[in-house]
Amino acid sequence: MTALGEARPAEVGAPRRRSEDARLITGRTRWTDNIQPQGTLHVAFLRSPVAHARIERVDAEQARRRPGVVAVLTGADVAGEQGSLPCAWPVTEDMKHPDHPPMAVDEVRYVGEPVACVVARDRYAAVDALEEIDVDYAPLPAVVDMERAVRGEDGLVHEGLGTNESYRWVFENGDLDAAMRDAPVVIERRFVQQRLIPTAMEPRAVLCVPEGEEFTLYSATQIPHILRLMLAVVTEIPEHRIRVVAPDVGGGFGSKLQVYGEEVLCLLLARRLGRPVKWTESRSEGNMAVHHGRDQIQRLTLAADRDGRIRGLKVDLLADMGAYLMLVTPGIPILGAFMFNGIYKMDAYSFTCRGVFTTKTPTDAYRGAGRPEATFGIERMMDELAAELGMDPIEVRRRNWIEHGEFPYETIAGLTYDSGNYEAATERALELFGYDRLRAEQAERRERRDPVQLGIGVSTFTEMCGLAPSRVLGSLSYGAGGWEHASVRVLPSGKVEVVTGTSPHGQGHATAWAQITADRLGVPFEDVKVLHGDTAISPKGMDTYGSRSLAVGGIAVYGACDKVIDKARRVAAHLLEAAEEDLEFADGRFSVRGVPEEGRTIQEVATAAFAAHDLPDGLEPSLDAETTFDPENFSFPHGTHLCATEVDTETGMVRIRSYVAVDDIGKVVNPLIVEGQVHGGLAQGIAQALYEEAVYDAEGNLTTTTMADYLVPSAADLPDFTTDRTETPATSNPLGVKGVGEAGTIASTPAVVNAIVDALRPYGVRDVPMPCSPERVWRALREARGEEAEERGAEPGAGGGLGSAQAGGDQ
Amino acid sequence: MPRISVEVDGVTYEDEVEPRLLLVHYLRDRLGKVGTPIGCDTTNCGACTVLLDGMSVKSCSLLAVQADGREITTVEGIGLDGRHHPMQRAFHEEHALQCGYCTPGMIMASIDLLRENADPSDEEIREGLEGNLCRCTGYQNIVRAVRSAAAEMRTPSENPSESEVTS
Numbered sequence: 001m002t003a004l005g006e007a008r009p010a011e012v013g014a015p016r017r018r019s020e021d022a023r024l025i026t027g028r029t030r031w032t033d034n035i036q037p038q039g040t041l042h043v044a045f046l047r048s049p050v051a052h053a054r055i056e057r058v059d060a061e062q063a064r065r066r067p068g069v070v071a072v073l074t075g076a077d078v079a080g081e082q083g084s085l086p087c088a089w090p091v092t093e094d095m096k097h098p099d100h101p102p103m104a105v106d107e108v109r110y111v112g113e114p115v116a117c118v119v120a121r122d123r124y125a126a127v128d129a130l131e132e133i134d135v136d137y138a139p140l141p142a143v144v145d146m147e148r149a150v151r152g153e154d155g156l157v158h159e160g161l162g163t164n165e166s167y168r169w170v171f172e173n174g175d176l177d178a179a180m181r182d183a184p185v186v187i188e189r190r191f192v193q194q195r196l197i198p199t200a201m202e203p204r205a206v207l208c209v210p211e212g213e214e215f216t217l218y219s220a221t222q223i224p225h226i227l228r229l230m231l232a233v234v235t236e237i238p239e240h241r242i243r244v245v246a247p248d249v250g251g252g253f254g255s256k257l258q259v260y261g262e263e264v265l266c267l268l269l270a271r272r273l274g275r276p277v278k279w280t281e282s283r284s285e286g287n288m289a290v291h292h293g294r295d296q297i298q299r300l301t302l303a304a305d306r307d308g309r310i311r312g313l314k315v316d317l318l319a320d321m322g323a324y325l326m327l328v329t330p331g332i333p334i335l336g337a338f339m340f341n342g343i344y345k346m347d348a349y350s351f352t353c354r355g356v357f358t359t360k361t362p363t364d365a366y367r368g369a370g371r372p373e374a375t376f377g378i379e380r381m382m383d384e385l386a387a388e389l390g391m392d393p394i395e396v397r398r399r400n401w402i403e404h405g406e407f408p409y410e411t412i413a414g415l416t417y418d419s420g421n422y423e424a425a426t427e428r429a430l431e432l433f434g435y436d437r438l439r440a441e442q443a444e445r446r447e448r449r450d451p452v453q454l455g456i457g458v459s460t461f462t463e464m465c466g467l468a469p470s471r472v473l474g475s476l477s478y479g480a481g482g483w484e485h486a487s488v489r490v491l492p493s494g495k496v497e498v499v500t501g502t503s504p505h506g507q508g509h510a511t512a513w514a515q516i517t518a519d520r521l522g523v524p525f526e527d528v529k530v531l532h533g534d535t536a537i538s539p540k541g542m543d544t545y546g547s548r549s550l551a552v553g554g555i556a557v558y559g560a561c562d563k564v565i566d567k568a569r570r571v572a573a574h575l576l577e578a579a580e581e582d583l584e585f586a587d588g589r590f591s592v593r594g595v596p597e598e599g600r601t602i603q604e605v606a607t608a609a610f611a612a613h614d615l616p617d618g619l620e621p622s623l624d625a626e627t628t629f630d631p632e633n634f635s636f637p638h639g640t641h642l643c644a645t646e647v648d649t650e651t652g653m654v655r656i657r658s659y660v661a662v663d664d665i666g667k668v669v670n671p672l673i674v675e676g677q678v679h680g681g682l683a684q685g686i687a688q689a690l691y692e693e694a695v696y697d698a699e700g701n702l703t704t705t706t707m708a709d710y711l712v713p714s715a716a717d718l719p720d721f722t723t724d725r726t727e728t729p730a731t732s733n734p735l736g737v738k739g740v741g742e743a744g745t746i747a748s749t750p751a752v753v754n755a756i757v758d759a760l761r762p763y764g765v766r767d768v769p770m771p772c773s774p775e776r777v778w779r780a781l782r783e784a785r786g787e788e789a790e791e792r793g794a795e796p797g798a799g800g801g802l803g804s805a806q807a808g809g810d811q
Numbered sequence: 812m813p814r815i816s817v818e819v820d821g822v823t824y825e826d827e828v829e830p831r832l833l834l835v836h837y838l839r840d841r842l843g844k845v846g847t848p849i850g851c852d853t854t855n856c857g858a859c860t861v862l863l864d865g866m867s868v869k870s871c872s873l874l875a876v877q878a879d880g881r882e883i884t885t886v887e888g889i890g891l892d893g894r895h896h897p898m899q900r901a902f903h904e905e906h907a908l909q910c911g912y913c914t915p916g917m918i919m920a921s922i923d924l925l926r927e928n929a930d931p932s933d934e935e936i937r938e939g940l941e942g943n944l945c946r947c948t949g950y951q952n953i954v955r956a957v958r959s960a961a962a963e964m965r966t967p968s969e970n971p972s973e974s975e976v977t978s
Binding site: 027036203508675681714715 | 840885
């Protein structure tokens with residue numbers, strides 16, 4: 001207990017160890033797959049082995065007769081009740097949005113699409129029976145290549161739509177033609193954002209427990225509230241008869257921001273069979289059936305003056321939707337429309353995105369969702385511009401970025417950046433990195449033609465998070481608001497329960513929200529418990545994605561605390577026989593101004609409010625309050641990341657030698673959690689640059705179905721990171737927080753690729769497609785050398801090209 | 812069906828099991844030892860790592876029958892007696908977990924790593940944990956945790972309650 005008058009150390013800003021950890025480090029965890037009511041039946045899905053085909057016949061008779069099998073259902077068996085999976089983001093009025101049955105009925109459109117399911121006594125029996133189901137597929141053309149798909153060259157994914165183009169979305173501001181006309185420097189580049197598999201460590205799992213006409217659905221989901229509503233819409237089971245629980249969830253990264261067919265089907269099966277049914281994904285089926293991320297072809301045109309000032313930017317995107325539109329599939333690239341301009345000023349901007357259907361797994365949100373793709377595009381272009389002008393890449397950025405004194409700043413993409421200080425973050429990053437020293441070493445290595453070249457990559461980025469402003473989401477045709485809900489109740493004994501609408505899956509909300517509450521109410525951290533992830537306990541919420549939790553959900557907690565304090569003040573004034581305005585509230589205690597010994601702690605007030613023996617007239621007993629928070633604006637974290645790579649020009653091997661990340665995420669609630677989020681984000685962004693890619697062959701077969709083929713980096717593949725922060729508070733919320741979950745991922749991919757290209761620019765290399773595997777690096781070098789050799793009429797491969805590199809305009 | 816006798820976290824179990832039953836499914840579904848999760852089906856991720864006679868194994872890569880007559884330790888069997896294992900404490904102290912799904916496997920693999928090398932360098936830790944994937948932490952804090960646990964295990968703390976995990 002803190003003595004009277006002794007200030008309690010602030011919780012907000014303290015590196016508090018997480019209260020979540022106790023159960024996670026001991027294995028006392030509630031993953032969905034750990035929950036197993038008596039009599040649970042197990043579901044296994046038969047998935048299409050072909051990319052595109054008509055289903056001619058499904059024979060499940062043998063499977064039905066196998067021991068332990070309770071039911072086998074095909075798409076046709078549930079056609080009348082399975083509904084169509086929802087898409088909540090119709091980005092244009094004429095967007096093509098085909099039906100998306102949870103189980104395919106007459107046609108399959110990607111490898112991994114569910115065709116039938118077995119329900120059996122145990123998971124082994126269910127999987128065994130899959131092999132006894134006989135399906136005749138009549139092949140249809142696979143549509144794999146997006147550029148060919150959009151021209152209709154390989155046939156149609158959805159015959160009835162008459163096109164593979166789902167939508168075309170355009171944003172224009174300023175006179176781009178004028179900006180481009182006569183611009184002394186015009187750079188055009190084509191970048192590919194390869195397809196990624198989010199790969200949360202916990203595979204998906206669903207358990208549905210029926211109780212008469214009511215259903216409790218446990219799911220490894222990021223979005224219990226949205227899922228509940230959508231399940232009701234899809235199945236027509238009334239919303240108030242469905243309870244969704246997201247127990248402990250083992251990571252999401254966007255992949256669990258989804259309404260999956262397996263969730264719908266488990267609910268329908270539980271209703272049909274009247275018994276708990278559970279499905280647990282294997283990693284191999286997950287790689288095919290969890291929505292994928294990224295997958296864009298970007299054509300960028302940047303016009304600038306000779307002094308490096310940007311005149312205009314044209315963005316032409318093809319975005320692979322995969323075979324169907326899922327919950328927010330079409331909106332993901334649109335989020336990028338507001339970020340391609342980055343932190344830079346320009347006179348004109350044009351953005352066109354075409355959403356394209358292919359016979360591949362649908363895409364949707366993946367950590368950063370639209371913003372990494374955009375940031376990659378602009379940050380690669382800034383380096384290309386610097387190279388073109390023979391200018392330092394930092395200097396080019398300096399000449400274009402919004403200066404500290406210019407905030408709030410309305411960008412060419414129509415957002416208002418409320419605050420930022422790009423100068424400070426960059427200065428700090430350069431200092432930590434030892435920029436000048438590394439540039440000197442680079443020059444020295446170039447000079448002596450070291451086979452291992454040094455490259456320096458920079459990424460000065462911003463992002464929009466705190467999704468949020470419901471009015472803005474509405475103007476973008478998003479199907480719901482972005483507010484967040486919280487309630488705070490001080491229990492009769494003085495302990496505090498906080499209910500949040502956010503639904504964490506590793507982010508530490510239980511700790512951070514308790515820190516906010518403890519500070520605000522002036523109670524011990526240990527006295528606060530945070531509840532979440534169960535629609536029966538947390539009835540309202542918009543869940544966790546897009547780095548929105550703290551900047552929206554955390555602020556709702558803050559606001560609910562304020563309401564509790566307001567109510568407590570009335571009770572305290574009554575108890576102390578003082579006027580409300582004469583009360584001071586500090587460190588969790590109300591006292592009469594000038595008479596500090598006369599007072600009541602808020603926890604004592606709660607006990608009195610519970611007993612209700614002596615309350616002010618008209619005041620309801622108990623001390624609790626709830627609120628929703630809907631901010632006026634997004635928040636805009638920013639930062640400067642610097643990466644030094646050593647690239648072996650003989651083997652193509654890339655080694656990250658150092659990585660510095662200086663992020664400005666506004667006020668920090670828990671620096672420990674923040675650092676962890678940055679590290680994890682960096683790992684994921686670096687993985688995109690160097691390791692990960694979902695690969696399809698020409699027939700539309702996914703060839704990266706396991707973790708042996710899809711290279712999630714291990715500890716041995718990643719470096720130590722140097723991280724630091726600057727602090728420019730957000731103005732759109734009272735805590736000044738911005739959000740950190742995606743920053744590392746967004747910033748790091750272009751920083752790494754810029755570093756690799758920087759190392760190889762002397763050899764004539766202008767780009768290396770991601771992931772920059774040794775083979776890709778080696779090929780890029782060979783191609784550059786070959787072209788060079790041709791130009792000079794020399795033997796292919798001769799010369800190496802450092803000399804010509806200087807001629808090529810490198811600084 | 813074959814009969815096996817296995818000691819898991821100090822308790823002996825006698826069971827009849829299908830010959831093809833994976834050890835991890837035996838632990839989870841038959842014994843209720845759900846502290847060990849499954850992250851893949853190709854023995855790549857290491858989430859299901861347990862100790863078999865003191866050595867780390869991926870329990871999805873063994874059959875239950877192969878554990879006959881052996882001793883298994885899961886994350887639920889360390890740090891009993893009311894105190895956490897130094898490795899568990901270190902993971903908490905160094906914020907070496909976020910979603911926590913890989914954590915039991917990481918902790919068990921790290922315990923085995925220190926059994927083989929009581930004072931590993933950061934590089935040795937990184938290489939030693941190559942078979943255990945984490946998607947949240949970027950590994951830096953895991954390396955830090957193993958280093959710190961190694962230091963503590965070389966010189967056991969006089970007063971381990973100081974670093975008890977808050978719950």
